[in-house]
Amino acid sequence: MNLSYWERTSWFSNIDFTIVGSGIVGLNCALELRLKHPKARILILEKGKLPQGASTKNAGFACFGSISEILSDLKIHSEQEVLQLVQDRFDGIQSLRTLLGDDAIGYQNNGGHELFLNQDVALYESCLKELTRVNELLQPVFKNDAFKVTPNSFNFNGIRSNYISQVFEGQINTGKMMSALVQLAQQKGITIVNSTQVHSFEDVGAKVIVRTNDLEFTTKKLLIATNGFAAQLLSEKVKPARAQVLITKPIKDLHIKGTFHLEEGYYYFRNIDNRILLGGGRNLDFKTEETTEFGTTRLVENKLQGLLKSVILPKTVFEIDYSWSGIMGVGKQKKPILKQLSGNVACGVRLGGMGIAIGSTIGKKLANTLD
Known part of the structure; x- marks a missing residue:
């Protein structure tokens, strides 16, 4: 880029902190830095026109994990690790609500419900069997039973007669939340530059050289918050996972309210503006959905429409x-990668599909x- 003197001195000179990624993690990182360093020059670089990845493309679930997901996690994590995962999710949602306010993010506490198809007898019975154990495990987080059995009040078809509901789960308006975060960051004097992709960086001791698609500049500190796209910049083990979503046109007198999970969370849906928003299906073809390419596939769209x-x-x-997709960052472990990579570079990536819940923390x- 052939920068003018004004552009170079106003946007890309004397930068104290540069953050790669303007999603939930990047914006909250910038806001925390502003609290710690009131006079610092803070720059956020975003490769998309909007916060690209999952932050503006998710389903808007303020969730902590369905009971089948918790039980699945307990197979590969200790009870203390699972408890901490849920605690982090709970704390993250509360932090987001406190920072922006419920009205600004469209928060509603309509509960979360896991549905079990009629053929999923074994899964349903195992979840019922473990209900008390899981509630006792999560008591330190919720101070009450998180899960309970509730009737199929919305008359879904082909499922067991009861849901297993998470009474503390809610939903947000993703667009309102991200718009509020961007506005707050700008009010705090944080500079956001869109359509700028970072290709490489080099920590040279006193500074970090940052190379983008069309310019090069230096910053004192670099923080990487690209989640599903992390492998393009880092050697950390983060796999991209595309999540496909579709939404109906408004439906007159839609009575469905809440967030819902099916088939161990691989499918999820909710109400929004008298519509049903439904996503999932990457379990149909994990390899194809392990991509950083946006887009949808007929295989998944047919499955989602069939569920509707x-x-x-x-x-x-x-x-x-219409339909769309977002790119999550996942791995074998649910725990995010949060680490210092060199003297002046750190990353916070691999949020495992829980960006809304843990992105702020x-x-x-x-x-x-x-520090």
């Missing part, structure tokens, strides 16, 4: 309005890694 017709809205006429922790 057969399970979610079996007696309701509906039309699909990971962002704050990332801001404190280079």
Whole structure:
């Protein structure tokens, strides 16, 4: 880029902190840095026109994990690790609500519900069997029973007669939340430059050289918050995971309210503006969905539409309005990667599909890694 004197001195000179990624983690990192360093020059670089990845493309679930997900996690994590995972998710949601306010993020506590298809007898019975154990494990977080059995009040088809509900889960308006975060960051004097992709960086001791698609500059500290795209910049073990989503046109007198999970969380849906938003299906073809390419596939779209017709809205006429996808960052472990990479570089990535729940706390922790 052929920068003018004004552009160079106003946007890319004397930078104290540069953050790569303007999603939930990056913005919260910047806001925490502003609290710690009121006079610092803080720059956020975003490769998309909007916060690209998952932060503006998710389903808007303020969730802590369905009971089948908790039980699955207990197979590969200790009870203390699972408890900490849920605690981090709970703390993250509360932090986000405190920072922006419930109205600004469209927060509603309508509960979360796990549905079990009629053929999933073994999974349903194992979750019922472990209900008391899981509630006791999570008592330190919720101070009460988190899970309970509730009837199929929304008349979904082809499922067991009861849900297993998470009474503390809620939903947010993702667009309102991200817009509020961006506005707050700008009010705090944080500079956000969009359509700028970082290709490489080099920590040379007193500073970090940052190379983008069309310019090079230096910064004192570099913090990487690119989550699903982390492998493009780092050697950390983060796999991209595309999540496909579709939404119906408004449905008259839609009575469904809350967040819902099916098939161990591989499918999820909710109400929003008298519509049903439904996502998931990467379990149909894990290899294809392990990509950083946005887009949708006929395989997944057909499955999602089939679930709408057969399970979610079996007696309701509906039309699909449009579809999209987001890119998550996942790995064998649910614990995010939060670490210092060199003297002046750190990262906060691999949020495992829980960006809304833990993004704010990971962002704050990332801001404190280079002290």
